[in-house]
Every structure is written in structure tokens, then in C-alpha cells.
Amino acid sequence: MPWNWPLLGMLPSLFLHVHRFQERCADVLEWSGGTFLLKGPWFSNMDILGTVDPANVHFIMSANFANFPKGPEFKKIFEVLGDGIFNTDLDLWKNQRKQARALLNHEHFRKFLIKTSWEKVEKGLIPVLEHVAKQGFVVDLQDLFQRFTFDTTCILVTGYDPGCVSIEFPDVPFSKAMDEVEEALFMRHCLPESVWKLEKWLSIGHEHKLTKAWDVLDNVIGKYVSMKREELSQSRKFEGDEEGLDLLTSYINEEEGMGLDCDDKFLRDTILNFMIAGRDTTSSALTWFLWLVSTHPEVEKKIREELSSILPPKEGEKWRLFKVEELKNLVYLHSALCESLRLYPPVPFQHKAPVQPVTLPSGHYVNPKMKVMFSLYAMGRMGFIWGKDSKEFKPERWITERGTIKYEPSYKFLAFNAGPRTCLGKEVAFAQLKSVAAAIIHNYQIQVVEGHPVSPNVSVILYMKHGLKVKVTKRWT
Structure with missing residues (x-):
């Protein structure tokens, strides 16, 4: 267990294990029974109560939601996100969430989503997979998925296709900038505020990278916003046209009806928040899922059998892409994704801070100078939550005896958040995950390069530290 040093608290232990932060959280929380107080350096207000107790999660995320806003400390750490939906509280957050929900659930946007995902799979992802399979190249699937989700998210959010999914594998400054921002944000969680602010002032280390990356994000998003404003000022053809109902168009066109001031800063913050939500989470999920499936042949076989079962008899052994509607009711594929x-x-992980002092259901006291951190990575590995086989990849745990999807409460399965801040894009994410996963698993054999190391990175997004290097072979001629 971490040693509490005079003056330094448990900071030395944190940095000793920072390279394996996620695994360390799981170890400590398992040994401590689910909740552990990490003591920060004296006078630094860095005491963190780590917990995976579902009762605590439910209390903070739902029952006592008003007492646990994002708060000013969160906004300081994630200042690059501006006043976007992930950073805001109270009425500003409620208004943004209401409008985002209305836009994401709009029939035209859903049609645009299905059309965009299909075209990017068919004309982007598949040609790259065909090329690397034919040439026998090793490909980094994580990089490929990041390119795919960056393209699709950019189209859905701004209406513009950056064209990153290509056999040329072009350089993507925006994606690299996002990775550097996320690594810097992680380090802000590990350092006293005075230290990372000094780094920022001196323009050194991760803070120097963050500043440069921030400029890249602002320049690219600013270009998209100005292009869209110019486009819409010349023609109103996008009104009611599902081909152009990207979110940026909708925000600009419906500014007055939404009751929002859609100035350039608001649009910049909104676009960046959507880009992180769409590009990072989906590409991360796809990377880990394809790795798990490719290393568990019995799961891969069952997914292929389920995909074949929805096809006419003679089509089960042919090259094929699947429509979103065809995949919607597949129980085993959905279960395997949930398990991943x-x-x-x-x-x-995510953290909260109370406005008023409060005692959690576990009996632990927290005050406004502390943070409460949930380790979602550790939560999925706790035997007292998921059983003795909690560390195994076992899709069957999500299937009931009747063969339907088993419901798990969000305070136990926190991948899509819980309570009033539950992820708005859950259905969008599952639709995209299923269409890409089905296309790859049905049509290709993925083999991880022998000896390739697989471990989590050190960031606020769970990527693989060394990417996912694989060989791709075609299943059908």
C-alpha cells in the first residue's frame, strides 16, 4: 500500500507507479476493499478519496448530484475544453445538454449518422484493410481507428471530411494535438496546482506541449467555423436537407430558437467537446474490443455465427457489410461490447468534489478541499462487484437465462456515466461500434503481431501505450 511520507504525503508512491497508473489503482482499491484515501502533500489540497463502491457512485452521481458538480477545480484542470458541456454546471450545462440531446436525437441527424458511418466504412476503412491484407503489411489498428473516428466525428460535427482514412496514412496534426492535450491533462491530476502552473509559466514539460497543441486545436476548429459561416451566408440550402445536417450547421441555423449565443467561442468549445467524445471514446473502445476478440477465438467464433445467422443461407460465407438495423438486436455482439x-x-477515471461536507454510504467523510475519484478501470476488475471471474473477458455475463441482454445499473457499469450526466451519445456509439466490428470480424482475420506489448497508456483516455500492431488477412476471396 502507498506509504504516507511526512510533508510529501503519498505523492512519491503515485509517481513511482505512474507508468502503470490504471493497474495500480485496481491493486490498491482491491486491497483496501473498494475505497482508499490517497493523502497528498501537506497544504496542497490534493487528498483524493478513490472509490469503486457502487453505493458511493450512486450517491454521488444520482442521489446527491447537486452537491457534486464539476466545480472550479475541474474547470481549471480541463480549461482547454472552455465552457463546453463537459466543463459546465447548473443552468449553462442544463441548457447545453437539452439542445445537444435534441440535435442528437433528431431524425435527420440519425439518418446523417447512419449514412456517414456506412460510407466511411465502405470507402475509407475497407480499402485500407484490403490494401494492408493484399500487401501483407503490419498495421496499427489503434491509429486506423483514430483516423476513422476522427473523420466520421468531423463530418458529423462540422460537415467536413478531413480524409485521414487513406492508404497514404497522412499526417493528422489535430489528432496528435488531442493526444498531447490528454496526456497533459492527466499529469495535472498527479501534480499540485502550483507545480503545473509553474510549468505553464515557464513553458516546459507537458504544459509546453499543451500550449502548442491548444493552438493547433483552436486554429483547425476556427477554420471550420469560418468556412461554415461563409458557406451558410452564401446559401440557406442546408435548411431541412439531411445531407448537410451536421451539428455545426444546426447550431448556427437554429441559434435564436435554442436560446444560445452561438458566437465563435461557444462553437469552438462545443466542437472540441464533441470531437473528444466522438473521436477518442469510440476509437479506444474499438481498439480494446478487437484485441480482446482476436485473442479469444471462442468469442470470435460466436460473433461470426451470430452474424451469419441473420443472413440468407447462401450469404453467410461471402464478403458483406452490415446495416445498423441488421445489427441492432444481436445479443452476443452487444454483450461482447459491454464486456470489453x-x-x-x-x-x-473521473473525479468530483463536494460543495458541502458529506459522509458517503461507505462511511468515509469528504469535504470541499478533497476530490472523490472513481476508477472505472478498477471497478470492472473488482470481485465483490462482478464475481470471482471479474478479470476474465466473458460476454456471457451480460446474457440472461432467457437469452436477452442483462441490465446492469449505471452505478455498477459506469462506462457511459450515470445519473443526470449519463452519456447522450450512447446509442450513437453502439451503432458505430457494431457496424465497424461486424465489418471487420465477418470479413477479416486479425492476428496480433507476436511479442507486441499491450498495456494501457498514461492519459485521461484509455489507449494502448504502443498501439495495436496486427496482420490482416481476408476470409473471403
């Missing part, structure tokens, strides 16, 4: 998200949640 349980073990490897794209957002592996």
Missing part, C-alpha cells in the same frame, strides 16, 4: 467496455472503459 467493462474491462477497458475509454474514460478510465
